[in-house]
Amino acid sequence: MSGRVLVGVKRVIDYAVKIRVKPDHTGVVTDGVKHSMNPFCEIAVEEAVKLKEKKLIKEVVAVSCGPQQVQETIRTALAMGADRGIHVEVSGKDYETLGPLQVSKILAALAKKEQADLIILGKQAIDDDCNQTGQMTAALLDWPQGTFASEVTLDADKLKVVREIDGGLETIKIKLPAVVTADLRLNTPRYATLPNIMKAKKKKIANVKPADLGVDVSSRLEVLKVDEPPQRQAGVKVETVDDLVGKLKEAGRI
Amino acid sequence: MAAARALARGVLLGSYSICRSRSLIFNSVQKRGIAACIDPSIGLTDEQKEFQKVAFDFAANEMAPHMAEWDQKEIFPVEAMRKAAQLGFGGIYVNPDVGGSGLSRLDTSIIFEALSTGCVSTTAYISIHNMCAWMIDTFGNNEQREKFCPDLCSMQKFASYCLTEPGSGSDAASLLTSANLKGDHYILNGSKAFISGGGDTDVYVVMCRTGGKGPKGISCLVVEKGTPGLSFGKKEKKVGWNSQPTRAVIFEDCAVPVTNRLGAEGEGFSIAMKGLNGGRINIASCSLGAAHASVLLARDHMCVRKQFGETLSNSQFLQFRLAEMATKLVASRLLLRQAAVALQEGRPDAVSLCSMAKLFVTDECFSICNQALQIHGGYGYLKDYAVQQYVRDIRVHQILEGTNEVMRMIIARSLLSES
Numbered sequence: 001m002s003g004r005v006l007v008g009v010k011r012v013i014d015y016a017v018k019i020r021v022k023p024d025h026t027g028v029v030t031d032g033v034k035h036s037m038n039p040f041c042e043i044a045v046e047e048a049v050k051l052k053e054k055k056l057i058k059e060v061v062a063v064s065c066g067p068q069q070v071q072e073t074i075r076t077a078l079a080m081g082a083d084r085g086i087h088v089e090v091s092g093k094d095y096e097t098l099g100p101l102q103v104s105k106i107l108a109a110l111a112k113k114e115q116a117d118l119i120i121l122g123k124q125a126i127d128d129d130c131n132q133t134g135q136m137t138a139a140l141l142d143w144p145q146g147t148f149a150s151e152v153t154l155d156a157d158k159l160k161v162v163r164e165i166d167g168g169l170e171t172i173k174i175k176l177p178a179v180v181t182a183d184l185r186l187n188t189p190r191y192a193t194l195p196n197i198m199k200a201k202k203k204k205i206a207n208v209k210p211a212d213l214g215v216d217v218s219s220r221l222e223v224l225k226v227d228e229p230p231q232r233q234a235g236v237k238v239e240t241v242d243d244l245v246g247k248l249k250e251a252g253r254i
Numbered sequence: 255m256a257a258a259r260a261l262a263r264g265v266l267l268g269s270y271s272i273c274r275s276r277s278l279i280f281n282s283v284q285k286r287g288i289a290a291c292i293d294p295s296i297g298l299t300d301e302q303k304e305f306q307k308v309a310f311d312f313a314a315n316e317m318a319p320h321m322a323e324w325d326q327k328e329i330f331p332v333e334a335m336r337k338a339a340q341l342g343f344g345g346i347y348v349n350p351d352v353g354g355s356g357l358s359r360l361d362t363s364i365i366f367e368a369l370s371t372g373c374v375s376t377t378a379y380i381s382i383h384n385m386c387a388w389m390i391d392t393f394g395n396n397e398q399r400e401k402f403c404p405d406l407c408s409m410q411k412f413a414s415y416c417l418t419e420p421g422s423g424s425d426a427a428s429l430l431t432s433a434n435l436k437g438d439h440y441i442l443n444g445s446k447a448f449i450s451g452g453g454d455t456d457v458y459v460v461m462c463r464t465g466g467k468g469p470k471g472i473s474c475l476v477v478e479k480g481t482p483g484l485s486f487g488k489k490e491k492k493v494g495w496n497s498q499p500t501r502a503v504i505f506e507d508c509a510v511p512v513t514n515r516l517g518a519e520g521e522g523f524s525i526a527m528k529g530l531n532g533g534r535i536n537i538a539s540c541s542l543g544a545a546h547a548s549v550l551l552a553r554d555h556m557c558v559r560k561q562f563g564e565t566l567s568n569s570q571f572l573q574f575r576l577a578e579m580a581t582k583l584v585a586s587r588l589l590l591r592q593a594a595v596a597l598q599e600g601r602p603d604a605v606s607l608c609s610m611a612k613l614f615v616t617d618e619c620f621s622i623c624n625q626a627l628q629i630h631g632g633y634g635y636l637k638d639y640a641v642q643q644y645v646r647d648i649r650v651h652q653i654l655e656g657t658n659e660v661m662r663m664i665i666a667r668s669l670l671s672e673s
Contacts, residue, residue, distance in 0.1 A: 032290050036307075072300060079304055191312060194342030194355040197304045 001157060001176070003058030005048045006116040007082065008107055009041040011066055011073040012127040025225050027096070037073045040122025042080075042189040043182040047152060048120050049081035050187065056154045057118065059083045063110060065103055067091040071205060078200035079192035085205035086110060090217055097219035099128070102210075104136035109213035111141060116177065118159075123148055123181040134181035144174035147181040289553065292580050294367060294546060294587065302364055305357070308341060309365045313372025313543075321373035324497035325643055328489075330454050331376055331497055335383075336409045343369070343380060345387040345407030347532070352391060352399050353407035359532060359598040360591055363539040367587075370543025374647035377543065379498040381536035382450050386413035386459045389529045390476065393516040402457055402476060411456035415533075416446040416503055417526050423447075424660050426461075427469040427523060431505060433462040438512050440464065440475060442483070442505035448654070452501035453486035455479065459529075460503075461522045469523035474516040483508030494646035531608045533655045535594050538615035541651045542590060544644040545583050545619035548626035551641050552576060555630050572629060579622045586615040606668040613661035616651040623648060 013019065014034040022029055037045075048060040062077035064070040065088040074085035088106055090098055111119055124131035138145035146152070146161030150169065153160040157176040162169050164183050192200075210217045238244045248254045295303050316334050324331055338344070346362045348354025357365075362384070369377040387406040391399055405411040422429045431444025442462055446452075458477040465471030477484060487502030517525055553576060556566040566572050593611035596604040623645045627634035634641050652658050 034293070072303070075300060075304065076307070191308050191341050192304065193340070194305060194308070194346070194357065195350070197301060197308070198355075200304075201301060 002115045002117055004114055004116045005051065005057050005060050005118045005120060006107065006111055006114060007041070007044050007048045007060060007062050007077065008103070008119070008121045008133065009045060009062050009064050009073050009077050010038040010122070010125045011035050011064060011070045012038045012125055015039060015126055021226055021228050025227060026223065027226050035069070035072075037076050038122050038125045038127075040124060040126075040182055040184070041073075041077075042122075043184070043186050044120040044122050045077045045080050045082060046187045046189040047149075047180075047182055049190075051152075051154060052081065052083075061086060061114060061116070063088065063107065065090050065098060065106055065210075066095055074205050075200055076192065078203045078205075079197040080190060081196065082203075084203055086114075086208055087205050088208050088210060088213075090210060094217045097221070097223075098217060099219060099221060100130045100132035100136055102215065102217045102219065104133050104140055105215045106210055106213060106217075107133070107137045108140040109215055110208075111137075111177070113213070117157075118154075118176060119143075119179045121179070121181050123183050134179050138179040141177070141179070143178050145179045145181070146172060146174055147179075148183040149180050150183050150185040152180060152186065289550060289580075292546065292549060292583055294364070297591075298364065302361060305361055306364050306368050309343075309368035310371065312338060312341065312343075313369050313377075317369070317372025317376060321376075321497075321640070321643060322637065324373060324376065325494075325647075326496075326637070328496045328499070330451075330499055331373075332409075332412075335376065335380060335412075338369070338380060339407065339409035344383070344409045345391070345403065346384055348384070348387050348391045348403060348407055349399075352403035354387070354391065354403065355407075359535055359594040362532075363535055363590060363594040366536050366539035367543040367546070370540040371547040373497060374540050374544045374644060375495045375497040378495065378537060378540045378647075378651075379450055381533065381540065382415055383409070383413050383455075385529050385533045385536065386415050386457065388532065389415075389459055389474070389525060390516060392528075393474070393521070393525050394476075397513070398476065398516065406457065412451055412454065413457040413459060414449050414451040414455040414503070415529065416449050416452075416458050416460040418447050418449075419445065420447045420502075424657055426526070427472070428467075429461060429463060429472065431460070431462040433464045433473060433475060433510070435464065435512070436509075439509040440512060440515070442475070442477070442508040442510055444505050445487075446503040448490070448500055449503045450495070450498050450500055452499065452503045453489065454499050458484075458503060459516070460505075461526045462505075464519045464522075470520050472522040472526075473519045474522035474525045475510050476514040476516060477505075477508065477510050478514075481508055481510065493649065494643070495650055530655055531597055531605055534608045534612035534661075535590065535597060537651050537655045538586075538590050538593075538612045538619075541616045541619035541648045542583070542587055544648045545579075545586070545622040548623040548641055548644050549576070549579050549583055551639075552579070552626035552629040555633075559631070566629070575625060575629065579625055582618045582622055586618045590615050603668075606665055609656070609661040609664040612656065613658045613665070616648070617658060620645070620648055620652060 014036045017034055020029045051057045052060055060082040062074050062082040062085045064074050071087055121134045134147055148164045149161050150164045151162035159174050159178055162171050295306055342355040345354035346357050350356040366377055366381050390402045406413055417426055419429050433440035433442050456479045460475050460477050461472050463471050464473040483506045485504045490500040559566045590611045593607040596607045627641045627645050630641055633639050
């Protein structure tokens with residue numbers, strides 16, 4: 001039991017930005033657009049730091065995959081209380097096609113290398129909404145998973161996870177090492193304090209390449225087209241219930 | 255013993271984390287909107303961007319939702335300010351050994367600019383509080399620093415800066431409040447006017463006359479609330495800055511220990527002026543934040559409001575107006591940040607540059623906010639819309655911490671004294 005927790009953090013377009021599709025429809029505009037840490041990743045970092053403050057784990061390592069700019073995101077995690085960071089360098093075309101399968105392979109390799117006991121991730125990223133990385137990572141490592149966590153309790157090597165599911169709340173008990181993905185109500189992320197931001201400067205960020213971890217980041221998926229959702233059309237007013245049923249049948253809805 | 259207390263306070267601050275409200279993720283009022291060319295994070299180091307991010311988040315979550323209420327109900331938001339202090343905003347450029355954050359003037363300017371988007375009045379008070387904490391940190395001896403600074407940095411106690419009197423505003427050196435030495439106490443008589451926080455704050459940094467006429471006869475004393483002979487006037491009714499109370503501070507045979515004097519006798523005026531150099535950067539930063547928020551509000555309104563069959567954003571006049579506002583905003587920001595750097599480096603032109611920055615930035619930013627109000631049309635005049643509060647709150651920045659006329663005096667003097 002190393003007491004080490006790996007937290008994955010993703011640099012995404014800031015939630016407040018109005019997204020625009022590129023004119024060639026190959027993706028969305030990211031140049032010059034404000035980016036920040038995925039909100040669910042912030043919740044993941046907060047949970048890891050909380051566990052460390054309760055002295056249940058010893059070290060929090062923040063990991064991010066991408067080009068030079070993701071170091072900003074790792075620094076934010078360090079300012080929130082992570083101990084050190086790992087920057088997995090992926091840039092250019094590889095970064096554009098980087099998806100949950102490749103990231104989960106990277107995280108699995110890092111988990112083995114760092115001898116992590118626990119991986120905490122956000123449940124999904126707000127840019128692609130995949131909701132796959134946590135699950136895939138657990139599968140690759142053959143570790144138990146507690147996804148959509150709204151409450152996590154750690155006791156020695158046993159984890160009690162309350163999960164938010166469609167039917168309500170499900171409580172499971174899993175053994176470490178495990179993967180947990182954070183849902184919205186797990187915690188409220190702290191503000192970094194000015195002293196912590198300054199301390200974060202001294203914390204180390206290691207650079208690693210996917211090849212060093214034996215991971216192939218080429219994608220099996222090809223994005224054909226990216227479009228805006230269709231413009232909302234005006235509705236139609238009807239006089240009677242019969243008219244309504246008639247119109248619904250016309251539109252093929254019933 | 256006092257050092258251990260300061261250390262313990264530091265540990266306390268570190269172990270208690272303050273959490274942001276849930277609205278972070280689903281906040282529909284995006285005050286910290288995005289517009290690339292006026293983005294205030296351009297040109298900053300990674301660390302400064304982090305400081306700015308915390309300040310923007312805090313402003314959007316803890317201040318902006320309440321700024322109208324604080325203004326209308328005249329609430330002094332003690333809890334919100336203490337939360338800010340827990341993040342290190344209570345003594346931003348005060349030494350860490352007494353609980354401060356030890357940041358530079360530029361870092362401070364960036365932080366106040368961001369906080370101001372949430373509430374100008376509260377941020378302006380926080381900046382005055384910071385100025386007082388710095389004065390004690392810089393000019394106080396170790397006993398004074400350890401006695402006052404930790405509580406000020408954590409905002410366990412609040413501070414006020416007392417220079418202006420009913421009879422001496424711009425002509426500050428002609429102040430009359432007397433401090434006559436009797437044994438080991440100064441007996442203070444006189445009154446101060448327009449004191450921000452007066453009556454609600456705990457620590458008063460008072461400039462008073464211990465010697466003869468003019469600046470050289472002025473000393474700086476720290477007076478604590480509850481000292482017999484210290485009383486306050488009625489709370490003033492103001493056009494803006496309503497989240498901080500403003501009162502006269504009255505001294506009637508008020509005895510203050512000599513050990514509360516910062517620096518030597520006769521150094522008070524110089525201490526006051528040095529405090530104001532930073533204060534001017536801070537006040538101008540608050541104007542900048544308000545102007546930034548107002549430009550975004552104006553832009554958003556133009557994209558939504560339709561007249562003559564199209565959105566206002568299609569009107570060339572308004573497009574040009576918005577462009578002018580943005581240009582003035584960026585020009586102001588650059589001048590202000592330059593002045594902050596000059597001050598922190600102790601350059602010879604720092605005083606003039608701070609005066610130029612205060613003059614230019616407060617004037618231009620008021621004009622920007624005013625134009626933003628105009629763009630809102632009739633809605634801009636309603637208290638339901640934030641833009642009028644920005645206008646009302648920053649109007650006073652052209653007057654206090656040295657009127658913009660006094661700023662011109664300082665600059666002219668610097669130019670003409672070389673000939």
